[in-house]
Amino acid sequence: MxxxxxxxxxxxxxxxxxxxxxxxxxxxxxxxxxxxxxxxxxxxxxxxxxxxxxxxxxxxxxxxxxxxxxxxxxxxxxxxxxxxxxxxxxxxxxxxxxxxxxxxxxxxxxxxxxxHNKLGAAGEDTFAGKGVSYCAVCDGNFFRGQDVMVIGGGDAAMDEGYYLSGIVNSVTVAHRRDELRATKVLQERAFKSPKFKWLWSHVVEEFVGNEALEGARVKDLKTGRVYTYPTAAAFIYVGxxxxxxxxxxxxxxxxxxxxxxxxxxxxxxxxxxxxxxxxxxxxxxxxxxxxxxxxxxxxxxxxxxx
Ligand SMILES: Cc1cc2nc3c(=O)[nH]c(=O)nc-3n(C[C@H](O)[C@H](O)[C@H](O)COP(=O)(O)OP(=O)(O)OC[C@H]3O[C@@H](n4cnc5c(N)ncnc54)[C@H](O)[C@@H]3O)c2cc1C
Missing domain, CATH: 3.50.50.60 (FAD/NAD(P)-binding domain)
Structure with a gap:
């Protein structure tokens, strides 16, 4: 045939x-x-x-x-x-x-x-491209010198978070568990960096802002407290x-x-x-x-x- x-x-x-x-x-x-x-x-x-x-x-x-x-x-x-x-x-x-x-x-x-898997938080689509991103290598430079968040606890979150740490002022990792899933070597590298901050046992419920992203409404799973965490960008790595x-x-x-x-x-x-x-x-x-x-x-x- x-x-x-x-x-x-x-x-x-x-x-x-x-x-x-x-x-x-x-x-x-x-x-x-x-x-x-x-x-x-x-x-x-x-x-x-x-x-x-x-x-x-x-x-x-x-x-x-x-x-x-x-x-x-x-x-x-x-x-x-x-x-x-x-x-x-x-x-x-x-x-x-x-x-x-x-x-x-x-x-x-x-x-x-x-x-990319979505996080499923309110406002995620509204602020996509206006602060919400799924690719640090693509969008990190838009936030040079600013404070940003990374959401997730796996290899991609740690790897891309480390990439961001060379560009931005600080990288806050919000993770729903109180330990990371990422391989040990990537964890250690992030823990050693002074640029990293950690929101353990936190989930992001909503992205907020006006024209562009200004913050994330986060929930502390241990205390139940919900508050706004200011951030210029949120890089989502949930698969x-x-x-x-x-x-x-x-x-x-x-x-x-x-x-x-x-x-x-x-x-x-x-x-x-x-x-x-x-x-x-x-x-x-x-x-x-x-x-x-x-x-x-x-x-x-x-x-x-x-
Ligand atoms: C928001 C965003 C921003 C990005 N920014 C950058 C950037 O700044 N710089 C950079 O280098 N990269 C960036 N990327 C990544 C880059 O766009 C991708 O790496 C690249 O486009 C992948 O191309 P691809 O052809 O492999 O896959 P895709 O672009 O995913 O194309 C696959 C195509 O296959 C089709 N398809 C799927 N299943 C079937 C099926 N069963 N039958 C028929 N068709 C099917 C889909 O509809 C799709 O059109 C970004 C990605 C996103 C989502």
């Missing part, structure tokens, strides 16, 4: 669009399947200051549009449908199913990304969930469902690649998602040339 496509790319975020740009230019017949809107996480990102080539920064939606135009110019088509299942991944011709269609392809590039359910059990994954791929973005199955935020080794940065997508496309091209 002949496959309809040389490459099917799942997800039209930064990684998927970059992959499509390269498969398109390599003359591979390419389909990109996207369940929401072209751009993925870019669509909910305001100003991006750390993507090379834009000294004044670039707005997420504008960049997504530019990437879409550039990619489709070289041939790939984008269809809007949620991928519900993939089959025959170990075979030469792989099958992708959406609600009402079935597609076949020689290579499959999984670029379905993921999303990240990758969009990988449709390949569960077929590919190697970490405990949270991030797909393992090697330096060429190859998964354990020949002709199947994973790139961007959905992969376990991702730095979850735009630049690296783009780089991953390019690497996956070139690896897919080499796979077909064998």
């Amino acid at each position: 002949e496959a309809e496509y040389d490459a099917i790319i799942l997800g039209a975020g930064a990684a998927g669009l970059a992959a499509g740009l390269y498969t398109g230019r390599a003359m591979m017949k390419t389909l990109i399947l996207e369940s929401m809107g072209t751009g993925g996480q870019l669509l909910i990102t305001d100003l991006i200051e750390n993507y090379p080539g834009f000294p004044e920064g670039v707005h997420g939606q504008a960049l997504a549009k530019m990437m879409e135009i550039q990619t489709t110019r070289f041939g790939p088509t984008i269809e809007y449908a949620e991928v519900e299942a993939v089959e025959d991944l170990e075979k030469k011709v792989k099958v992708v199913r959406t609600y009402d269609k079935r597609y076949t392809t020689k290579t499959l590039i999984i670029a379905t990304g993921g999303a 990240f969930h990758p969009n990988s359910d449709f390949v569960k059990g077929m590919l190697d994954m970490d405990a949270l469902g991030h797909i393992h791929s090697d330096l060429h973005m190859r998964t354990k199955l020949p002709g199947v690649f994973a790139c961007g935020d959905v992969r376990a080794e991702s730095t979850r940065q735009l630049g690296s998602a783009v780089g991953d997508g390019i690497t996956a496309a070139l690896a897919a091209f080499h796979y077909l040339s064998l």
